[in-house]
Amino acid sequence: MNTDWINTWRKCERRRDRANATHSLASLALAVALALPGMALAQPQEPGPRHVPAKVLAVPTDVSPEMQEIIARPLNPDWHDQWKTGEEARRYADKQAAGVVKTIPALLERMHVKMEASIMDGVKVHVVTPDDVPGQNRNRVLVHVHGGCYVLFPGESGTTEAIMMAGFGHFKVIAVDYRMPPEAYFPAALDDSMAVYKAVIKDTNSKNVGVFGTSAGGALTLEMVLKAKQDGLPIPGAISSGTPMSDATKTGDSFYTNEKVDNVLVSPNGFCHAATLIYAHGHDLHDPLLSPVYGDMHGFPPTILTTGTRDLLLSNTVRVHRKLRELHIDAALNVFEAQSHAQYGFDDRAPETKEAFGEIAEFFNAHLGK
Amino acid sequence: MNTDWINTWRKCERRRDRANATHSLASLALAVALALPGMALAQPQEPGPRHVPAKVLAVPTDVSPEMQEIIARPLNPDWHDQWKTGEEARRYADKQAAGVVKTIPALLERMHVKMEASIMDGVKVHVVTPDDVPGQNRNRVLVHVHGGCYVLFPGESGTTEAIMMAGFGHFKVIAVDYRMPPEAYFPAALDDSMAVYKAVIKDTNSKNVGVFGTSAGGALTLEMVLKAKQDGLPIPGAISSGTPMSDATKTGDSFYTNEKVDNVLVSPNGFCHAATLIYAHGHDLHDPLLSPVYGDMHGFPPTILTTGTRDLLLSNTVRVHRKLRELHIDAALNVFEAQSHAQYGFDDRAPETKEAFGEIAEFFNAHLGK
Numbered sequence: 001m002n003t004d005w006i007n008t009w010r011k012c013e014r015r016r017d018r019a020n021a022t023h024s025l026a027s028l029a030l031a032v033a034l035a036l037p038g039m040a041l042a043q044p045q046e047p048g049p050r051h052v053p054a055k056v057l058a059v060p061t062d063v064s065p066e067m068q069e070i071i072a073r074p075l076n077p078d079w080h081d082q083w084k085t086g087e088e089a090r091r092y093a094d095k096q097a098a099g100v101v102k103t104i105p106a107l108l109e110r111m112h113v114k115m116e117a118s119i120m121d122g123v124k125v126h127v128v129t130p131d132d133v134p135g136q137n138r139n140r141v142l143v144h145v146h147g148g149c150y151v152l153f154p155g156e157s158g159t160t161e162a163i164m165m166a167g168f169g170h171f172k173v174i175a176v177d178y179r180m181p182p183e184a185y186f187p188a189a190l191d192d193s194m195a196v197y198k199a200v201i202k203d204t205n206s207k208n209v210g211v212f213g214t215s216a217g218g219a220l221t222l223e224m225v226l227k228a229k230q231d232g233l234p235i236p237g238a239i240s241s242g243t244p245m246s247d248a249t250k251t252g253d254s255f256y257t258n259e260k261v262d263n264v265l266v267s268p269n270g271f272c273h274a275a276t277l278i279y280a281h282g283h284d285l286h287d288p289l290l291s292p293v294y295g296d297m298h299g300f301p302p303t304i305l306t307t308g309t310r311d312l313l314l315s316n317t318v319r320v321h322r323k324l325r326e327l328h329i330d331a332a333l334n335v336f337e338a339q340s341h342a343q344y345g346f347d348d349r350a351p352e353t354k355e356a357f358g359e360i361a362e363f364f365n366a367h368l369g370k
Numbered sequence: 371m372n373t374d375w376i377n378t379w380r381k382c383e384r385r386r387d388r389a390n391a392t393h394s395l396a397s398l399a400l401a402v403a404l405a406l407p408g409m410a411l412a413q414p415q416e417p418g419p420r421h422v423p424a425k426v427l428a429v430p431t432d433v434s435p436e437m438q439e440i441i442a443r444p445l446n447p448d449w450h451d452q453w454k455t456g457e458e459a460r461r462y463a464d465k466q467a468a469g470v471v472k473t474i475p476a477l478l479e480r481m482h483v484k485m486e487a488s489i490m491d492g493v494k495v496h497v498v499t500p501d502d503v504p505g506q507n508r509n510r511v512l513v514h515v516h517g518g519c520y521v522l523f524p525g526e527s528g529t530t531e532a533i534m535m536a537g538f539g540h541f542k543v544i545a546v547d548y549r550m551p552p553e554a555y556f557p558a559a560l561d562d563s564m565a566v567y568k569a570v571i572k573d574t575n576s577k578n579v580g581v582f583g584t585s586a587g588g589a590l591t592l593e594m595v596l597k598a599k600q601d602g603l604p605i606p607g608a609i610s611s612g613t614p615m616s617d618a619t620k621t622g623d624s625f626y627t628n629e630k631v632d633n634v635l636v637s638p639n640g641f642c643h644a645a646t647l648i649y650a651h652g653h654d655l656h657d658p659l660l661s662p663v664y665g666d667m668h669g670f671p672p673t674i675l676t677t678g679t680r681d682l683l684l685s686n687t688v689r690v691h692r693k694l695r696e697l698h699i700d701a702a703l704n705v706f707e708a709q710s711h712a713q714y715g716f717d718d719r720a721p722e723t724k725e726a727f728g729e730i731a732e733f734f735n736a737h738l739g740k
Contacts, residue, residue, distance in 0.1 A: 044444055045444050045447070046444060047439070047442040047443055047444060048429065048442055048444075049426050049427055049428050049429060049442075050426070050427040050445075050630075050631060050633065051424070051426055052424060052425050052426070052427060052630050052631055053424050053630060054421070054422060054423050054424040055422050055626065055629060055630075056419050056420070056421055056422070057419055057420040057422060057623070057626050057627060058419050058626065059418065059419060060623040061621070062621055062622065062623070062685075062689065069417070072417040072418055072419075073417055074414055074415050074416060074417060074418075075420075077415065251431070251432055252432065252707075253427070253430040253432070253679055253680070253707055253708040254679050256425065256427050256428065257427060257627075257628070257631050257679065257680060258627070259425060260420075260422050260423060260425075261420060261422055261627050263420065309623055309624050309627065309684050309685050309688060310623070310627060314679050314705075315432075315679050315707055315708070318679060318705040318706070318707060319432065319707055321704070321705070322704075322706070322707065322725070325704070325725075325729065326725065328732075332702070332703075333702075333703045333704070333705060334691070334692075334695070334703070335684075335688040335691070335703060335705060336688070336692070337622075337623055337685055337688060337689055337692065338623040338685070355692070355695075355696065359695065362698075
């Protein structure tokens with residue numbers, strides 16, 4: 001047997017997705033049966049959906065070596081997990097958390113911050129304090145809401161972004177360890193985050209308070225402002241919403257253009273959507289408190305948004321940016337080359353991470369009261 | 371013959387690209403010959419390049435109907451044109467220009483602006499004047515450098531963006547009709563644009579002068595600032611660089627992630643690269659005056675950048691944004707949902723077009739002297 005042919009075929013097949021296997025093999029057989037010279041293999045010439053051929057994307061060379069390593073990782077092997085219950089999701093979350101927690105002592109050290117578990121108004125938090133807080137930040141507090149599709153990163157495992165923000169930005173950060181399934185469902189994460197926010201603004205002028213988070217935390221950040229408006233509370237001085245899960249209804253073009261390009265979330269039909277359904281617990285996914293892109297953003301504070309060109313939530317980040325800008329709200333957008341979902345927070349030693357947190361710190365510095 | 375099978379196959383085949391036809395048919399035959407149950411069709415599990423399966427992208431519903439129509443268009447049928455000479459490129463450009471020029475009288479009317487051909491320092495220009503110039507813009511001038519891969523949109527056909535900017539922003543605009551192949555090659559476009567800029571800043575304080583353009587025009591905008599710095603000239607007060615061809619070396623991840631997703635430029639190996647090679651005329655493509663992303667951007671003026679999530683030059687827009695922000699330059703980035711290359715300027719009647727030009731006008735208003 002001609003092995004060149006086999007290699008050619010294998011090379012071609014590696015480009016295909018396992019999920020398409022049945023369909024592919026059937027159509028392959030048909031193709032051979034029916035193949036005639038000149039039969040149209042062309043792209044559609046009429047308006048309509050876009051047919052994109054399979055492709056192989058090289059690891060880009062125009063990012064740092066640290067980021068290349070992150071971008072080169074294969075697709076998240078658990079992306080197609082379809083948890084059905086809070087218990088199932090929590091079992092996964094606990095296993096993952098155990099790995100993350102081990103990395104925290106070294107991270108605290110590199111970031112020159114201290115962390116302490118505490119309770120605020122009945123809600124578990126971690127208070128993260130930099131060794132060095134410059135004068136302008138002495139009366140400022142940041143509230144952090146972690147990501148993880150509303151089910152991942154319980155306890156200390158949800159604090160890595162808070163630690164990096166405290167370290168890179170020299171802010172005091174209160175990280176909310178909100179209740180998650182199976183302990184509690186929508187709107188528990190939001191309620192707990194609001195309880196902490198309300199406790200914080202008792203002591204600190206809300207203009208001096210920033211709120212930030214990534215992914216589900218980016219959505220919660222937006223949801224908190226919507227809720228503060230609804231409840232007639234003062235809004236924070238500025239917010240940072242990183243690649244927010246701003247639309248839980250699978251709307252947003254990059255869900256599809258970046259499907260299997262993003263190696264973190266991978267697909268709109270993956271674990272993160274399953275997790276969101278668990279948290280939503282039957283609640284309407286169009287509710288702006290689950291899909292904040294549909295919320296009324298009049299009166300929003302200055303907002304900085306962060307995403308990457310390979311991010312599954314690129315669209316749902318820029319859609320929020322556009323909504324804010326349509327209302328002439330001071331909103332900054334940073335898009336990082338070739339990064340998938342939330343990768344600007346994956347490794348504090350990557351220069352892009354320092355850059356992303358540097359941007360957010362600069363934004364808070366420019367917009368928070370002192 | 372079972373026609374369902376034929377339809378299934380046709381549907382499958384329509385997803386393939388004509389360019390892959392030979393390879394596909396060969397591998398199809400092999401696949402049937404070799405297909406065995408359980409043979410690995412999986413994604414790679416090791417770090418390295420990303421294998422992305424073929425996909426069909428629906429027309430997004432979260433943009434205006436006008437933009438949906440633009441996004442739904444099939445791939446630019448001429449994308450694989452590989453012009454070899456300036457003459458060849460000009461034949462295409464002239465044909466295309468004839469179509470564009472017909473649309474200009476109605477555009478001028480809708481935008482409430484007047485246009486007049488003129489010569490400045492030996493360079494052909496069009497002077498575009500809005501019927502209504504508000505007080506704050508009386509002493510301001512914008513210089514426009516059109517796009518078209520350095521070979522397209524000669525004469526009046528290069529003025530549509532200038533007309534929209536004048537109309538939406540109420541600025542006086544001078545549109546440079548720079549020499550193009552086969553008339554002249556690198557650095558003629560830049561030289562002509564600089565000649566006009568120098569003529570403008572004789573009469574108008576450079577702080578009151580903005581420069582803007584899209585695609586090759588977005589690159590020329592950046593190249594003009596680099597050249598002004600080199601020549602010790604005062605830099606403009608602010609610039610707008612729309613989806614700039616900032617890297618002519620095919621570097622930039624979205625050249626690949628958005629290949630055949632972008633229906634305008636389509637591929638890094640299409641007409642636009644061929645055209646750039648014609649203009650470069652053997653000159654090193656890494657020269658910052660052809661690939662401004664490699665330029666030294668210290669001292670750049672406030673800059674606004676615009677792109678879309680499906681844009682082949684998404685990466686090369688955000689890379690410029692990041693370079694500017696690393697230098698703490700005031701740089702705004704707007705990314706429009708689901709748009710391919712430069713589509714924010716395709717139809718002045720699309721709300722997204724008004725929004726994009728509104729952003730640029732607001733930016734010039736905030737940063738230009740009066």
